[in-house]
Amino acid sequence: MSDPSPPSWDPDLEPRLTLGQKLDRTARHLLPSAFIVLVIIFFSAPLAIPGSAELLSAIVIGSVFFWSVWRPTGMPALAPFLLGLFMDLVGFTPLGVSSFILLLVYGISTYARFGLMRMNFLVVWFLYGLIGGAASFLQWALACLFRLHGLDPAPAFFEALLCIGVYPLLSATFSWFLHILDEKESA
Amino acid sequence: MIPVSIQVRQALGKLVLPVLLLLSVGIIIAGQADRRLADTARMYVADALAPLWGLIAHTQTDVSHLVQGVKDARHLAEENAKLQTENAKLRRWYDVAVSLARENDNLKTELHWVPEPTPAFVTGRVVADSGGMYARAVLLVAGTTSGVHVGNVALATNGLAGRVTEVGPHAARVLLITDIASRLPIELESSHATAIMAGDNSPMPRLMYYPQDSRPIEGERVVTSDQAGAFPMGLPIGTVHYLHPGQPVVQPFVQLDKLTMLRVFDFGQSEIEPPDAPGHVPLTRPHRPLALPFKTLLGQGQEG
Numbered sequence: 001m002s003d004p005s006p007p008s009w010d011p012d013l014e015p016r017l018t019l020g021q022k023l024d025r026t027a028r029h030l031l032p033s034a035f036i037v038l039v040i041i042f043f044s045a046p047l048a049i050p051g052s053a054e055l056l057s058a059i060v061i062g063s064v065f066f067w068s069v070w071r072p073t074g075m076p077a078l079a080p081f082l083l084g085l086f087m088d089l090v091g092f093t094p095l096g097v098s099s100f101i102l103l104l105v106y107g108i109s110t111y112a113r114f115g116l117m118r119m120n121f122l123v124v125w126f127l128y129g130l131i132g133g134a135a136s137f138l139q140w141a142l143a144c145l146f147r148l149h150g151l152d153p154a155p156a157f158f159e160a161l162l163c164i165g166v167y168p169l170l171s172a173t174f175s176w177f178l179h180i181l182d183e184k185e186s187a
Numbered sequence: 188m189i190p191v192s193i194q195v196r197q198a199l200g201k202l203v204l205p206v207l208l209l210l211s212v213g214i215i216i217a218g219q220a221d222r223r224l225a226d227t228a229r230m231y232v233a234d235a236l237a238p239l240w241g242l243i244a245h246t247q248t249d250v251s252h253l254v255q256g257v258k259d260a261r262h263l264a265e266e267n268a269k270l271q272t273e274n275a276k277l278r279r280w281y282d283v284a285v286s287l288a289r290e291n292d293n294l295k296t297e298l299h300w301v302p303e304p305t306p307a308f309v310t311g312r313v314v315a316d317s318g319g320m321y322a323r324a325v326l327l328v329a330g331t332t333s334g335v336h337v338g339n340v341a342l343a344t345n346g347l348a349g350r351v352t353e354v355g356p357h358a359a360r361v362l363l364i365t366d367i368a369s370r371l372p373i374e375l376e377s378s379h380a381t382a383i384m385a386g387d388n389s390p391m392p393r394l395m396y397y398p399q400d401s402r403p404i405e406g407e408r409v410v411t412s413d414q415a416g417a418f419p420m421g422l423p424i425g426t427v428h429y430l431h432p433g434q435p436v437v438q439p440f441v442q443l444d445k446l447t448m449l450r451v452f453d454f455g456q457s458e459i460e461p462p463d464a465p466g467h468v469p470l471t472r473p474h475r476p477l478a479l480p481f482k483t484l485l486g487q488g489q490e491g
Contacts, residue, residue, distance in 0.1 A: 094215060143320075
């Protein structure tokens, strides 16, 4: 008796991967998200670092931006959504607000991806500054909206500045990391 | 994988982002409509992450102890001499305190003083600063299993820190007095005037609704008032300070940005019931004045 189900077929023309390669690839794809999850957990602990709340948002926005521009395979659209939701669950912000902001950052950066990749670092930094500033402002505006109360805009300014300030550091770290990963792949 | 053509797959890929954006807007609306669901989800996540945060907090205190130890070691001799003189001074004060305590006891027995019940408390480590940018709250490793309830009062070493707003089995969230949702009835100690202390997310909460004929004095001690039934009388909060003329704020005794341990007290306020007075028509129902204002305060505290 023959098997009635049609034979399964894979549209990809790549050779089949071994288990080790598959694990390796999954680990690579999950790496940015795992990094951000750890950052969120670490920064929500009571640290002696002043302004850790603002720094957390700045780092998360910067990481989402970097990975969605340079390696979108490491940052599928589901990742900013889930990361934002996790951030909201850990923090005190209304559920879904961070998801919304991170998805917007992700959307803009994937849309402008091919333009951004050709540009000089300083130009990318400047453009990122605009995006980070807009994200901080949006966060502040939403917080005001949900409280029906005009909040002090100082933290939003501080966060925007941190966003801009922390980006070169993040970019250098992630670029170095990408370099190592690529070297390993080509070897 | 489901066999679909490349075009369909690309179209689906383009749809993912808008769908997720809509979903997040949906979650925002759902979270606003059903706060309790959002809070339960939060407490589940917090409960799961509490041990991890505990580990981070432990490591941090260990490291800071180590650094402090190394710093202290440099001034040991100096410190020793200072401590010896201070010790001699304190010994005198100890004698004074003992004699005063004895006298106080004597006077109380003379007066047939009814002792106040000692409140039950649990101590927990602060493991997470769950407030973020637009709120001031901390997470405590002590939950319903250790007897913490919503509405309990959290005290740090030298004063009031906040109130428990959400409880899970192993963790509790404490809304600090500096949060914008925090409104406490307080009493100015020297004039016995009552006022409201309103947090505004800054380190110093504002004073509101104080009587115009007895304004708060710079440096005056601020303690809790039992007006709404949420707090017992006389828990120390802080001192009055004028940032600008006509704008009194409270400088809390507790360093709210560096909390490590909190004691959560159950003062059992709701158990105090006035005795029955035959012939006396009650103006309000017996439980109302205790329960109602407290619930509304909590309701504000749960705002996102």
